[in-house]
Amino acid sequence: MSVVLARIDQRLIHGITVNQWNKELHPKRYMVVDDQVANDDLVKSGMRLSKPAGTGMSIISQEKAITNFKAGKYDDHKVFLLVKEPSTLLNLIKGGVQVPAINVGALFEQDGRVPYTKRVALSEAEVQTLEELSELGIPVSFQYTPDDSPVSLDKVLKKQK
Numbered sequence: 001m002s003v004v005l006a007r008i009d010q011r012l013i014h015g016i017t018v019n020q021w022n023k024e025l026h027p028k029r030y031m032v033v034d035d036q037v038a039n040d041d042l043v044k045s046g047m048r049l050s051k052p053a054g055t056g057m058s059i060i061s062q063e064k065a066i067t068n069f070k071a072g073k074y075d076d077h078k079v080f081l082l083v084k085e086p087s088t089l090l091n092l093i094k095g096g097v098q099v100p101a102i103n104v105g106a107l108f109e110q111d112g113r114v115p116y117t118k119r120v121a122l123s124e125a126e127v128q129t130l131e132e133l134s135e136l137g138i139p140v141s142f143q144y145t146p147d148d149s150p151v152s153l154d155k156v157l158k159k160q161k
Contacts (some may be wrong), residue, residue, distance in 0.1 A: 002074040003098060006081040006089055009105035012037065012049040013057075015104070016145055017082060022052045025098070026148035027080035029056040033092060034084055035067045062088060066095035087128035093136065102133055102140045103150075116160050119144050129155070 003024050012032050030051055037043050038061040039154065051057040056077070060068070068074065069092075079098065083089050085107075093099055106119045113121035120142055122130070134140045134153050141150035 001078050003079045003081050003100065005101055005103055006083065006092075006099045007103040007105050008083055008086055008089060008107065010107050012048055012084060012085050017080070018050050018052055019058050020145050020147070021080065022055070025080050026078065027055060029058060029079045030082065031061040031065065032057070032082045033062055033088060035061045038064070045088075048134050052109070057124070062091050064096070065082040065092055066097060069096075071098045082155060086126045086133065090129050090133055093133070097141075099138055102130075102138055102152075104130070104140065104142045105144055116156050117142050120156075131157075 005021075005025060007017065007021070011017075012034065013030065018030070029077070032038075032047060037047075038059055040136075044059045047059060048057050055159055058065075081089075082091075083092075083099075083150050089102065104120055107113065107121055107126070109121035111123065113126070115121045130140055130153055139152040142151040142153070142156050
């Protein structure tokens with residue numbers, strides 16, 4: 001399997017993803033999947049500047065990601081998959097992209113989201129999407145950095161109620 005971890009993080013590429021998670025995962029490729037960012041050359045240029053030496057970076061749309069994975073383009077890569085929203089990840093998985101585990105890193109308290117952890121706020125729709133991903137048998141945990149202890153989706157949801 002080429003994806004070593006999928007991370008949901010509104011900031012996508014930042015110091016923690018390219019430094020701390022790089023040391024933990026040793027990916028060959030960072031893959032940002034976001035339809036809006038994929039069409040913004042200025043943002044893409046800035047993100048590419050931050051990739052660690054010796055790694056590749058793809059910043060592509062959901063459709064292109066599904067097409068590329070189905071074609072086996074990343075079969076020999078260790079891919080660290082980054083998305084802004086749980087729904088993007090669900091679309092990729094429904095499109096045939098295999099994901100071994102999901103890490104929820106940072107989602108900001110905006111657009112009706114309510115806090116669930118120190119760094120993650122979720123809407124009701126996002127909670128439902130994360131539950132659906134978990135029901136597919138994919139472990140979902142909340143972990144900002146590799147040094148933090150992962151907390152399962154179930155524990156985060158129980159704590160909220």
